[in-house]
Amino acid sequence: MTFASSFTKIVGAATALAAVVALSNLAARAEEEQPNPTRQEWSFAGPFGTYDKAQLQRGFKIYKEVCSNCHELHIPIRTLGQPGGPELSVDEVKALAASYTVKDGPNAAGEMFDRPGRPSDYFPTPFPNPEAAAAALGNAPPDMSLLAKARKYERGFPAFVFDALPIPGGMYQELGPDYIYAILHGYEKDDDPNWNAYFPGHKIAMGKPLVEGQVDYPDGTPTTLDQYAKDVASFLYWAAEPTLDQRKSIGAKVMIFLLILSCLMYFTKRTIWSDVAH
Numbered sequence: 001m002t003f004a005s006s007f008t009k010i011v012g013a014a015t016a017l018a019a020v021v022a023l024s025n026l027a028a029r030a031e032e033e034q035p036n037p038t039r040q041e042w043s044f045a046g047p048f049g050t051y052d053k054a055q056l057q058r059g060f061k062i063y064k065e066v067c068s069n070c071h072e073l074h075i076p077i078r079t080l081g082q083p084g085g086p087e088l089s090v091d092e093v094k095a096l097a098a099s100y101t102v103k104d105g106p107n108a109a110g111e112m113f114d115r116p117g118r119p120s121d122y123f124p125t126p127f128p129n130p131e132a133a134a135a136a137l138g139n140a141p142p143d144m145s146l147l148a149k150a151r152k153y154e155r156g157f158p159a160f161v162f163d164a165l166p167i168p169g170g171m172y173q174e175l176g177p178d179y180i181y182a183i184l185h186g187y188e189k190d191d192d193p194n195w196n197a198y199f200p201g202h203k204i205a206m207g208k209p210l211v212e213g214q215v216d217y218p219d220g221t222p223t224t225l226d227q228y229a230k231d232v233a234s235f236l237y238w239a240a241e242p243t244l245d246q247r248k249s250i251g252a253k254v255m256i257f258l259l260i261l262s263c264l265m266y267f268t269k270r271t272i273w274s275d276v277a278h
């Protein structure tokens, strides 16, 4: 046996060993990591997507009755009356605002006082500060006003390339609502109320917040967990991106304009060069 051939054998064996170790590491990591949320159908997805007003109203009802007990939503109450959102009427917004008690002051005597809310007030916070929330709940619940935009997950190659392209199913930006939907469905271990398949590290301080039938829907929509999860995730996406409808309609107009402009340029070019021999 020459030195060269035994050297090749040793290197070969070492490489094979390294590959096995790397693969088993990968497998172990994949088990620890949470699976990707599955893509859902959203009315507001794609270049022409728009919000579904009735869905946003249902989602707000869930936020108000359930999530707002722990999560802050840092937006002004009057936002709910804006076009393109849940579109509550002026009176509904006023009544909603007045149903909250807001701390104001100081008054002339230098004291803080309580008063009924006004449409320009922000939704009140369930806890005086994040530390108090963490002390009560084990961890501070994140503010919901940007949650649906702030949470993303890696879709990996090649999915992230297709997500960016203007093709059917492309231009996909709804990773946040997919994630919220997944979290609400991720309580899969009966013996561990704080285990969630989709939360990074699987240990979540929030116990399962929503179960079937918990919130009434006056419009007759089925009160399933699936429907709840879609409605509240849509509402939270709207809260994070309230001007999406306008933005998309401007986008569509710009595309049409560019299309017409390219046609004009093309025919102009043909006319200008038409008497040049080639």
Ligand code: HEC
Residues within 6 Å of the ligand: 062, 063, 066, 067, 068, 069, 070, 071, 137, 138, 139, 140, 141, 142, 151, 179, 180, 183, 203, 204, 205, 206, 207, 209, 210, 232
């Ligand atoms: C009893 C209090 C409580 C209620 C009610 C509640 N949450 Fe939570 N939520 C928490 C806490 C605490 C956390 C932080 C968990 C952590 O960091 O471990 C959290 C975290 C989350 C997360 C993960 C955020 C992240 O950082 O990725 C989502 C999504 C979420 N909540 C959605 C909801 C929705 C939707 C509702 C209403 C249907 C709701 N929560 C109701 C306490 C609550």
